[in-house]
Amino acid sequence: xxxxxxxxxxxxxxxxxxxxxxxxxxxxxxxxxxxxxxxxxxxxxxxxxxxxxxxxxxxxxxxxxxxxxxxxxxxxxxxxxxxxxxxxxxxxxxxxxxxxxxxxxxxxxxxxxxxxxxxxxxxxxxxxxxxxxxxxxxxxxxxxxxxxxxxxxxxxxxxxxxxxxxxxxxxxxxxxxxxxxxxxxxxxxxxxxxxxxxxxxxxxxxxxxxxxxxxxxxxxxxxxxxxxxxxxxxxxxxxx
Numbered sequence: 001x002x003x004x005x006x007x008x009x010x011x012x013x014x015x016x017x018x019x020x021x022x023x024x025x026x027x028x029x030x031x032x033x034x035x036x037x038x039x040x041x042x043x044x045x046x047x048x049x050x051x052x053x054x055x056x057x058x059x060x061x062x063x064x065x066x067x068x069x070x071x072x073x074x075x076x077x078x079x080x081x082x083x084x085x086x087x088x089x090x091x092x093x094x095x096x097x098x099x100x101x102x103x104x105x106x107x108x109x110x111x112x113x114x115x116x117x118x119x120x121x122x123x124x125x126x127x128x129x130x131x132x133x134x135x136x137x138x139x140x141x142x143x144x145x146x147x148x149x150x151x152x153x154x155x156x157x158x159x160x161x162x163x164x165x166x167x168x169x170x171x172x173x174x175x176x177x178x179x180x181x182x183x184x185x186x187x188x189x190x191x192x193x194x195x196x197x198x199x200x201x202x203x204x205x206x207x208x209x210x211x212x213x214x215x216x217x218x219x220x221x222x223x224x225x226x227x228x229x230x231x232x233x234x235x236x237x238x239x240x
Contacts, residue, residue, distance in 0.1 A: 013043055023155045023178075026071045063206045068183030076160035084164060089124045090237050093165040094146060097129065097136070098173035107191050108172045112136040114222040118169070118230055119145050122239050126165065128158055128175045167236070169229065172198070180208040187232070189225055192216040 011031040016024055018035040025033060034040060047055055053063075084091075097109040112132075116139070119125055125146035130153035132140065140148055153161070159178060162168060168179040169187045172195060179186045188211055190198055198205065198213060205211045212232075214225050233239070 013041060015040070019155055023070065023159060027069065060206055065207055065209050067209060068181070070159070070178070070181040072159040072163040072182065073156060076157060077163045080157075080160045080164055084161075087124070087164075089122060090166045091124045091126060091164060092118075092233075093126045093128045093162055093168040093170075093175075093179070094118075095128045095168075095170035095173055095175035097133065098171055108194070110171055110189060110222045110225075112139050114226060115169075116143070117223070117226040118233070119143070122237070123233070126161060128153065128161065128168070128170070130154065130158070167233075176211075180211055183210055186211045187229060188213050189222075189229070190215040192219040192221070 012029055013032045013034060014024065014027070014030045015034045015036055018037070021033055021035050024030070027033075032041065052058075058064075094115060096112050096115045112135075127140070127146040127148040129148070130151055132148075140146075149157075149161075155174075155178065158175065159182060162175075162179050162182055162184055165179075165184060167185045167187065168175070169189065170176040170179065171189045176186060176188050186208065188198075188205075188208075190213055192215070194215060197207065198215075203213045205213060214229055214232075216222065217224055
């Protein structure tokens, strides 16, 4: 939508949280990128991002869904490629928990223990988290996988690692949205009653063309979700 504004002749000023500014520099159609809290330049109109669909009168069949609109920094991708070494198995990036300040975090987070059911030697697993709960940190220390890089994983570094993944499996959190913005194959794990944007009775998303949705069939049943994801993994990568 910001690109449409630019095509129509507008100068688009985008205000974003400071941790996102460097990542968003690759966006097309943005004339000026401002970190939240910085002085704003003169402007004629203001619209929150979540209100843009109303302003554009967007309907289900007119949702703009580009395949890719954010790119990882090539130098960081190259550095991570060296660090991760030669790829011998499909690489899967994972995120099992959302923003600790989100009021729906517990409902939409699987926890590492539930996602552990997926870990097998047919794949190489990578945590895309930059912090962990004490419970997850204790469990992770006892596992060979996933690889975890901790506080190194700001949004720019996370994008570079995602670029090297064959698939991202994530709960409904920023990691999922970043992977989709980069056009990476994405599987999103959703609770029985997910956010309204995921709609109902479908495994795809009109916003996210590369995403596949795995929803709980009964409340709290992450085990059932992991079972379906495990079967889908074997099918996708043709593993007996």
